[in-house]
Amino acid sequence: MKLRHRVLILGLVLLAIQTLTVAAQTSAFTDEPAPKARDLNTPRTFPEIKSKAQWRERAKEIREQILVSCGLWPTPQKTPLRPHIFGKIERDGYSVEKVYFRTYPGFYLAGNLYRPLGKGPGPFPGVLNPHGHWKEGRLADTKDGSVAARCISFARQGMVAFSYDMVGYNDTVFASTATNRTVRELHRQFGTNQTDLLWNISLMGLQTWNSIRALDFLESLPDVDKKRLACTGESGGGTQTYMLGAVDDRLAAQAPVVMVSHTMQGGCLCENAPGLRVEYSNMEIAAVPAPRPQILVAATGDWTKTTLEVEGPAIEGIYQLFGAADRLRYVRFDFGHNYNQTSREAVYEWFGKWLLKHPNPSSLKELPYQKEPDTDLRVFAEGKLPADALTQEQFTESLKELHRRQWQSLVPQTKSDFETFKQMMLPAWNHTLQVAWPQTLFSIISHAGLPEYPGSDPMIICRPGEESGVQATLFDRRNDGRSRSAPTLVVLADLKGASACFDVNGAPTGLAKQLSERGTYLLMLDLSSAGETDDQFAHFYSTYNRTRLQQLVRNLMLACDYAKSGRLYSRVILCGSGRTGLGALLAAPAADAVIADCDQLDVSRDEALLAPDLFCPGIRNIGTFEGAAMLAAPHPLLLHNTGDKFPTDAIRSAYQALGASKKLRIESRRLTDDEIVEWVSRLK
Numbered sequence: 001m002k003l004r005h006r007v008l009i010l011g012l013v014l015l016a017i018q019t020l021t022v023a024a025q026t027s028a029f030t031d032e033p034a035p036k037a038r039d040l041n042t043p044r045t046f047p048e049i050k051s052k053a054q055w056r057e058r059a060k061e062i063r064e065q066i067l068v069s070c071g072l073w074p075t076p077q078k079t080p081l082r083p084h085i086f087g088k089i090e091r092d093g094y095s096v097e098k099v100y101f102r103t104y105p106g107f108y109l110a111g112n113l114y115r116p117l118g119k120g121p122g123p124f125p126g127v128l129n130p131h132g133h134w135k136e137g138r139l140a141d142t143k144d145g146s147v148a149a150r151c152i153s154f155a156r157q158g159m160v161a162f163s164y165d166m167v168g169y170n171d172t173v174f175a176s177t178a179t180n181r182t183v184r185e186l187h188r189q190f191g192t193n194q195t196d197l198l199w200n201i202s203l204m205g206l207q208t209w210n211s212i213r214a215l216d217f218l219e220s221l222p223d224v225d226k227k228r229l230a231c232t233g234e235s236g237g238g239t240q241t242y243m244l245g246a247v248d249d250r251l252a253a254q255a256p257v258v259m260v261s262h263t264m265q266g267g268c269l270c271e272n273a274p275g276l277r278v279e280y281s282n283m284e285i286a287a288v289p290a291p292r293p294q295i296l297v298a299a300t301g302d303w304t305k306t307t308l309e310v311e312g313p314a315i316e317g318i319y320q321l322f323g324a325a326d327r328l329r330y331v332r333f334d335f336g337h338n339y340n341q342t343s344r345e346a347v348y349e350w351f352g353k354w355l356l357k358h359p360n361p362s363s364l365k366e367l368p369y370q371k372e373p374d375t376d377l378r379v380f381a382e383g384k385l386p387a388d389a390l391t392q393e394q395f396t397e398s399l400k401e402l403h404r405r406q407w408q409s410l411v412p413q414t415k416s417d418f419e420t421f422k423q424m425m426l427p428a429w430n431h432t433l434q435v436a437w438p439q440t441l442f443s444i445i446s447h448a449g450l451p452e453y454p455g456s457d458p459m460i461i462c463r464p465g466e467e468s469g470v471q472a473t474l475f476d477r478r479n480d481g482r483s484r485s486a487p488t489l490v491v492l493a494d495l496k497g498a499s500a501c502f503d504v505n506g507a508p509t510g511l512a513k514q515l516s517e518r519g520t521y522l523l524m525l526d527l528s529s530a531g532e533t534d535d536q537f538a539h540f541y542s543t544y545n546r547t548r549l550q551q552l553v554r555n556l557m558l559a560c561d562y563a564k565s566g567r568l569y570s571r572v573i574l575c576g577s578g579r580t581g582l583g584a585l586l587a588a589p590a591a592d593a594v595i596a597d598c599d600q601l602d603v604s605r606d607e608a609l610l611a612p613d614l615f616c617p618g619i620r621n622i623g624t625f626e627g628a629a630m631l632a633a634p635h636p637l638l639l640h641n642t643g644d645k646f647p648t649d650a651i652r653s654a655y656q657a658l659g660a661s662k663k664l665r666i667e668s669r670r671l672t673d674d675e676i677v678e679w680v681s682r683l684k
Contacts, residue, residue, distance in 0.1 A: 037534045038544040040265045040272065044281035046314035052321045059246075059288045061431075062280050066247050068431040068618060069273035070208045071200035071399070074406050074424055079105055081217055085113060089372060093117055094155035096372060098379045099162070100171065103213040106390030106398060107206075110171035110379040111138060111164030111214075114155040115223065122223035125230060125252075125355035127154050128214055128244070129163040130207075132235030132339070133268065135183050137169030139378075141371045145234060145339040148371035153348060157364055158356055160224050164214050166236065166270060167206055171379040175389040188269050190392060194537055195606040197274055200432075200618040201399050204243075204273040211244040219250065228252050228355050232347055234339035235259055239271045239282075246288035253354045255347045257297040257339050260286045262310050264303035265544075272540040274617030278434050287315045291324030295350040297343045301336035308332050327354075341366050403621050411623075411650045412657040418633070421654070425627050426589075432618040433586060433628075434550045435557055461562045470555040471526040472562075473501075475508065475516065489569040490515055490680065491559050491591070492524045493576040493584055499526075511575075511673040518681055523563055527552060527580060542617050549616045552583040560590040573680060579613055585625045585639070586616075588632035593683060595676060598625075600643030626650045634660030638679055641670035 049055045067073040083101035094117055100110040116124055131147050134140035138147045151161035165172035168187035177186065191202040211231070219226050230253040233241045238259025245254040259266070265282050266272060286296070296315070298307035312330030319328040329350060333342050345365055352361030375381055390398060410425060412418040430437055457476070462469025476489075492512060494500050501512035501524045508516045515522060536547050546554065556574060563572045574591035576584025581597030588594045602608050603624050609615065622628065626647060629637060633654045642648060648666050655664040665679065 070205035123225035125228035126224040130233035130237035291322035593636035
């Protein structure tokens with residue numbers, strides 16, 4: 001069947017497909033260089049959103065992506081905080097105390113608690129105050145930014161304010177932390193081992209969890225109103241503000257300052273979790289809390305200089321969908337990068353309106369203040385942490401062990417267990433592999449320059465609006481009179497492409513020949529374009545771009561989606577050989593059956609998964625290769641060439657829980673083409 005006939009059928013069958021573009025010009029796929037990798041400074045656009053329902057679905061996806069990227073999916077158990085509040089100092093209209101508590105067993109977050117005096121017992125609104133990348137951290141007190149100034153002002157106005165450290169600043173460090181390093185070095189030393197990425201262990205993940213637990217702490221105070229919680233911070237603290245607002249619905253208001261931008265997305269490890277901005281930008285993340293009250297404070301002297309023209313109106317469009325345009329305000333002041341008095345007073349007015357219900361919030365100005373000496377604010381002034389504080393190495397290992405336990409707890413033993421597993425693991429798999437599945441919209445581009453073989457149609461399959469796709473050759477012999485019923489289609493995934501499936505005369509050879517002779521039709525993929533990429537470990541590459549493995553899996557799933565969309569085939573089987581078999585295993589949910597060559601990979605070593613064609617951040621948290629295969633259960637699954645270090649126990653457990661053990665075959669050796677063809681022929 002020729003391509004033009006297939007396009008006609010697909011156009012009639014798929015009402016969801018808006019257009020199927022057949023283009024003669026395909027230089028964008030062949031002659032032009034590959035699209036340049038995105039980075040933190042690549043300009044981003046806000047997507048067109050037409051309804052509340054559309055936005056709510058996208059906001060849900062953004063929230064899931066943040067949690068997966070930060071290693072917080074599933075949500076870790078909230079262990080007891082065991083807060084210590086001490087060293088109270090009373091001043092005119094407020095008090096300040098020292099605080100520390102456990103966000104994880106063995107890790108302590110420290111800060112200062114500012115409370116109103118002379119305003120009764122409360123309860124009062126509570127405001128979190130993460131700080132930016134000032135070298136003094138929460139102790140900074142300059143004309144451009146003072147954490148103490150805003151916390152004192154909040155307390156005087158009738159709010160409880162908690163300022164807390166970024167990791168590596170002031171009192172929030174690991175046991176045995178070196179003292180001869182700069183603050184910048186101490187801050188950026190966590191989560192820097194490449195193997196940490198496999199577990200989504202990152203500085204951003206730790207700080208996001210610290211903010212969640214800080215909100216837990218604030219909420220637990222008897223003088224704090226649980227329904228009037230807020231957060232504000234500048235620069236990196238602005239990132240923490242809108243990240244917290246996106247994942248935690250307890251915030252009643254937020255004020256990210258000099259950070260929300262369509263260009264610069266954040267230049268620190270604490271702002272760049274793997275996978276976070278492949279599909280999304282800070283503008284969208286900041287819009288997730290809509291319609292909760294929010295103020296964006298920008299400056300003409302930094303990357304937020306276009307807030308009035310770009311970022312603000314884009315986010316305002318979401319608030320308008322909720323009929324809540326009055327709950328968003330965006331302002332810009334003529335300063336450099338700052339959280340100075342002018343910027344602070346804009347936030348005082350906004351929080352006064354929504355948290356205090358002040359009759360005249362514009363009257364809330366900053367009074368003269370005096371920051372306490374650093375020694376009176378420091379929690380561990382002598383650097384002595386609690387006895388159970390962990391070293392960085394111990395803490396990192398504890399997080400890996402946490403992820404291992406979470407995975408083991410999800411491995412299903414019963415059918416109901418499997419439903420729980422699927423509910424939790426399907427979003428994790430989707431966001432870890434960056435597949436955006438299911439995806440039914442695609443375009444087919446015919447290309448006269450592609451190799452043609454007798455009885456085959458060359459094509460490029462891509463998603464609308466994307467600059468790359470997968471090159472494929474369809475070997476569909478229904479026009480030769482041999483079969484009129486819906487046959488089985490095998491998607492053959494090999495880095496060598498269709499050329500590995502045909503001889504010099506254009507006739508099928510090897511596995512392709514044997515499958516064809518059994519009446520199976522073929523879609524052969526050229527995956528060589530998934531080869532070279534930029535350094536996947538440099539410049540936050542994986543925060544903004546898909547890795548080679550992620551792109552491979554996405555291409556395999558795109559091919560399967562295309563093959564299944566027209567309902568022209570009774571079954572679509574994905575068959576991957578060599579290392580491509582591992583990608584096929586990860587793409588298993590998109591096919592009706594999967595044949596995966598596991599390449600005898602030693603999965604026990606994290607280092608093995610750092611190979612350029614196997615690297616995928618967070619892959620350990622979805623059971624490495626097992627989780628995706630389990631999501632495809634009870635579809636037929638053939639794993640071969642597993643060797644003796646490729647884990648399959650969880651897969652066996654899932655199939656057994658579903659009563660589908662007969663549909664699973666696992667062989668430690670590599671099967672011959674004859675054996676693979678025989679397995680395909682026995683599928684019913």
